[in-house]
Amino acid sequence: MNSTISAFVMGLFLLFSGLPEATAERVNFSFSALSGVQSPLWVAKEVGFFQKHDIDARLVYIPGGSVGVQAMLSGELQMGISSPGAVIRSNLAGSDFVYVGVSSNKLDFVLVTAKNITDLKQMRGKRVGVGRFGGAPDYTIRIILEKLGLIPDKDIFLLQTLGGQPTRLAILQSGAMEGIAISPPLTLRAKQLGFNLLLDFSEVMLHFFTNGFITTRRYVRDKPAVVENAIKALTDATRYIFSNEDGTIKIVGRYMKITDEAFLRSYYREALLGQINKTLYPDIKAVEFVLEQERKFDPAAAKVRPEDFVDTRFLY
Template sequence: MGRKLFGLLLLTVLFLIPDVSRAQIKPQLEKLRFIYSAIGGSQSSVWIPYEAGIFRKHGLDIELLYVGGGGRAAQVVQSGEVPMGIFTGGAVVNSNLAGGDLVVVATGMNAITFFLIARPEIRQVEELRGKRIGISRFGSATDFALLYSEERWPIKRGRDFTVVQMGGMPEMMAGLKGGALEAATLNAEFSIRARKEGLKELVDMSTLGLNFPTSAIVTTRSFIRRSENTVRKFIRAFVEGNHFAKTQRAASVEVFRKYLKNDDRDYLNAIYDLYVLRYIPKVPYPSPEAIKTVLDQMGDKDPRAKAARPEQFIDNRFFQELDKEGFIQKLWQ
């Protein structure tokens, strides 16, 4: 009886050992804080892999934080408070020209998808003389979009109208409805809502046709030096996330529903088509051409921008590794 009991106990212990071993060798997820800078589809290339668990699959426990406006988001990443984020590449150029070390490591979206939306009584751009136009932050994608549009207008900021920093899309929408603004640079999803509520579209800025870095994955060179493998894991997951977004419509639309706080399926599917299928690239390589657009715009007023090269603001090493490994090709085969 004693021998049988001993044998049973021994078998039980041997059965449990593999589970204990697996628990001991299971890699621990690395924590990483990450900021997104807008409530809009330009940020969805991070939202979707986050919600799908793809960052966790690649060893990262991401803490997503919202900081409204690319200019403010750039300041937070440059300070080191949060090491990575998604915001306009224009802010990366501004930071570097001022002595910072922000760098673009992947593309979110290289298209301007904003509209100038005004109160109902404003019928044309010229009527904004003496009025207030809202953006999220100076140095943000909304600010750059307004700057590019102004080049074609007879009225200019400072001289003819005031530009007001509002923080984000919800704040600009509220400012328009409450009368604190006469016009604002809104993204596509907020523009759809604005039209439904009786506000007026004055300018479709997407018709500018610019290859502009509206959203980019950004970190600092100093963070790459300290934590290169962390950035490597992020980029790997981000690239896989783009594949997931473009091939898994239902799951991705559900992510839009959560972050845009909207249950209208027709609206959500239209936003998915616009951003994920049309504007977000299949493979999110950093784009020198998009950075050149920023430098060309700034070069007229800033000799430092005129002398700079787009490659100074980009680090391609992680995509070079993925290409060499064949990771991207395997995803899409």
């Protein structure tokens, strides 16, 4: 498994890598979805904030935070973006991941359904594409369905889909599934196509951050200055997003392969600014929420605290 991940990761670095800086520290950094809440990473790379802080960032797109976690365990990645479910489960099994910042403290997934389905009751016996099992859409929709009195894989069938969110939207368009879990801006595109935005996950789960910047505690110990500089670059990028609409939508459009400027401006103004976390500080209640879920199945979760999974020393 690790050899497969290694070959996959190294093959993708070429897509997002620039020429290395002579004195910069190389950091292989993964992102897990083509979603705007991951844009601070893209902006830090494209605008030059990583370069400014002596980081030679090599970005690689690995759909699904759980796969990125495996790639980091293999040693191919130094930092990455992942949702808390995969990270906390890995740590409970013995890993030493830690969040050093959070790009969004709001759950941004939406259950999007076929045009003829306008009520959650109609989804009984139907199929929902959730990306990779163990990833954020899969993890969160299982919790949400249970909160709403539905049993995952009995009342509603959750199916693994390979590829990213655009693949899920294409599956919904084909009629192969009746629902998918995706996030903006693809939710806006789905609405344009006539599909129903049936359930906003954030209305059910008030405390859950979708994306955080992870590394290992060992890397923090060995390379504290590198982690600090990476966070400085991501902080600069976050401030840029809030102050530079034109530059931000250009970068978001490039990474998400969206050329409709009017659509991008609408997304930036109506969704993205409300999703990005200005300070990068994590919502500790969100970590506690995930731990509460894990305590139902894993006794080890009772022995840890939310603070064991975060390190905010580099935030300012």
